[in-house]
Amino acid sequence: MxxxxxxxxxxxxxxxxxxxxxxxxxxxxxxDDANDNGESVVExxxxxxxxxxxxxxxxxxxxxxx
Numbered sequence: 001m002x003x004x005x006x007x008x009x010x011x012x013x014x015x016x017x018x019x020x021x022x023x024x025x026x027x028x029x030x031x032d033d034a035n036d037n038g039e040s041v042v043e044x045x046x047x048x049x050x051x052x053x054x055x056x057x058x059x060x061x062x063x064x065x066x
Contacts, residue, residue: 022060023049
């Protein structure tokens, strides 16, 4: 497994905090989907989520505080 730096994953205006939150939410979705389908997750959900962001299968949505 290749370890990537956050800077390698982040695009122009994205920040580290947004990446952490997005990966955590996606990892929870992966686990929830597996549980709903009666499956077990063999690989770590966080690793799967990071791979999805690296491969541009998911994108970080901007969060508006206002």
